[in-house]
Amino acid sequence: MSYGIKIRVWGDYALFTRPEMKVERVSYDVMTPSAARGILEAIYWKPAIRWVVDRIHVLKPIRFENIRRNEVGKRASIDRSVMSGKKEAGIFVDDPKTRQQRASMVLRNVEYVIEAHFEFTSKEDNNEGKHMDMFKRRAVKGQCFHRPYFGCREFPINFEWCEEAPKSPLEGKRDLGFMLHDIDFENNMTPRFFRAEMRDGIIDCRQEVVS
Numbered sequence: 001m002s003y004g005i006k007i008r009v010w011g012d013y014a015l016f017t018r019p020e021m022k023v024e025r026v027s028y029d030v031m032t033p034s035a036a037r038g039i040l041e042a043i044y045w046k047p048a049i050r051w052v053v054d055r056i057h058v059l060k061p062i063r064f065e066n067i068r069r070n071e072v073g074k075r076a077s078i079d080r081s082v083m084s085g086k087k088e089a090g091i092f093v094d095d096p097k098t099r100q101q102r103a104s105m106v107l108r109n110v111e112y113v114i115e116a117h118f119e120f121t122s123k124e125d126n127n128e129g130k131h132m133d134m135f136k137r138r139a140v141k142g143q144c145f146h147r148p149y150f151g152c153r154e155f156p157i158n159f160e161w162c163e164e165a166p167k168s169p170l171e172g173k174r175d176l177g178f179m180l181h182d183i184d185f186e187n188n189m190t191p192r193f194f195r196a197e198m199r200d201g202i203i204d205c206r207q208e209v210v211s
Contacts, residue, residue, distance in 0.1 A: 004054070005118075005132070007139055008162040009039060010111035013065075014150030015104060019180065019191065025104040027151065029062050030198070033205045034182040035151055036114045042148035043159065044135040048125035049118040056203045057113035057165045065108040069154075072098050110150065113165040136161055168201025181209045 016028040016035050033053040040051045120126045138144070139161040147156050176196035184190040192209040 004116065005040075005135060005139075006113055006115050006162040006165055007040070007043070007159055008059075008111070008113050008165075009148070009150075009157045009159045010059075011150050011155060011157040012109060013067075013155045014107040014110045015155060016107075016151045024102060025106075027064070027105055027107050028179055029107075029176050030058050030196075030203060031056055031110070031112055031150065032180050033194075034180060036112075036116065037182065039114065039148040039157065039159070040116055042146050043144045044131075044138050045145065046125065046131065048120060048122055049131055050121050051116055051118050053114060053116045053205045055115040055205060057115065057168055058170055058198060058201045058203070059111040059113065059166060059168055060109055061170065063108045064105055066103060066105055068101055068103050071100055071102055106155075107150075113162055115165065170198070170201035172200070174198045176203070181205065 014027065014031065015025060016030075016032050017025050018028055033056070036053045036056060037051050040053075118131060120128075139159065142159070144159075147153075148159065149156050174197070176198060178193045179196040181192045181194045184192055194205070194207045194209045196203055
């Protein structure tokens with residue numbers, strides 16, 4: 001049995017990176033189901049439930065913008081000298097060998113309604129009313145475990161509880177091609193894709209997925 005919710009999310013920028021782009025980051029046309037699930041988990045997550053995204057309502061025209069961002073090309077390493085206190089852990093971003101500038105094709109001025117439900121992962125803590133009330137209370141108050149974002153942490157989002165999804169200004173059918181649906185963490189982190197199609201601004205995510 002499943003229990004559904006709707007939540008409206010919006011922001012200035014979004015970047016849902018296509019995995020086939022190796023150097024420069026290029027966003028999908030719309031938010032991916034995995035990104036939507038990450039937003040829901042940032043607001044309310046419990047081991048007893050699993051979020052499943054049903055539909056994504058696109059409420060703003062799809063607009064791209066090309067920007068450049070400074071990134072680092074490596075991670076901070078933790079070795080024995082750091083553990084013993086002889087050296088500080090960190091990355092010097094001013095080092096030319098560390099810093100790199102990359103172009104990104106991002107989405108501009110985005111707004112969505114995420115329509116999803118949760119399923120129970122075990123027989124423990126399976127009080128559906130409690131989980132629904134806790135999620136709604138946190139969403140109404142703007143509470144979250146960490147600030148949710150659109151693809152990258154530098155693109156934080158705003159969110160609010162939504163009873164009914166507004167009508168999308170987008171009309172007609174649009175084939176978005178194959179899109180990342182989610183990562184199968186129980187099967188060696190296998191990526192799974194689906195053929196995304198937007199009808200009158202609504203993407204049905206309940207389709208057959210392929211690895």
